[in-house]
Amino acid sequence: MNTVTALSAQDVMGSRNVSLANRAAQEASLLAEQTGKIDPKRDEELWGAAEGFEKIFLQSMLKQMRETVMQDENSIDSSNASKVYTGLLDEQFAETGSGSRRFGIAKMVHDSMVQTLANRVSAGK
Known part of the structure; x- marks a missing residue:
């Protein structure tokens, strides 16, 4: 049961990291767009x-x-x-x-x- 719990926690962290990476990419894209306007x-x-x-x-x-x-x-x-x-x-x-x-x-x-x-x-x- 610990293995299953550990795997699901790892999957959650993995999806969280992907979500954070996507958010960072969106923010970087927005910032690049804003910098281009200056x-x-x-x-x-x-x-x-x-x-x-x-x-x-x-x-x-x-x-x-x-x-x-x-x-x-x-x-x-x-x-x-x-x-x-x-x-x-x-x-x-x-x-x-x-x-x-x-x-x-x-x-x-x-x-x-x-x-x-x-x-x-x-x-x-």
């Missing part, structure tokens, strides 16, 4: 804003991660020069990371802005 220059501006947000987010995350690490007050890492250097290093890491679009934050922000613009256009605002 002026390319405007889309470029949206990408710039999304990547800027991702950079600030990553920089803030790196800063918070560094602050959680305990540092000895007598260590070389506690000097002001070292703090400035690590701040600049975090900024560069964030710049590099946001430009590569590896994290997906910029894409989610961009897609959300495209969706919002498309909704406003369809509502006549």
Whole structure:
């Protein structure tokens, strides 16, 4: 009986995954259609804003991660020069990371802005 239950649960999960995949494909198609309605220059501006947000987010995350690490007050890492250097290093890491679009934050922000613009256009605002 456990085998039958396991198989039926697996079938349900399989159909659920297919359903989720179909929904994701529909949403991707809708987003592609909506993106096509946006002026390319405007889309470029949206990408710039999304990547800027991702950079600030990553920089803030790196800063918070560094602050959680305990540092000895007598260590070389506690000097002001070292703090400035690590701040600049975090900024560069964030710049590099946001430009590569590896994290997906910029894409989610961009897609959300495209969706919002498309909704406003369809509502006549």
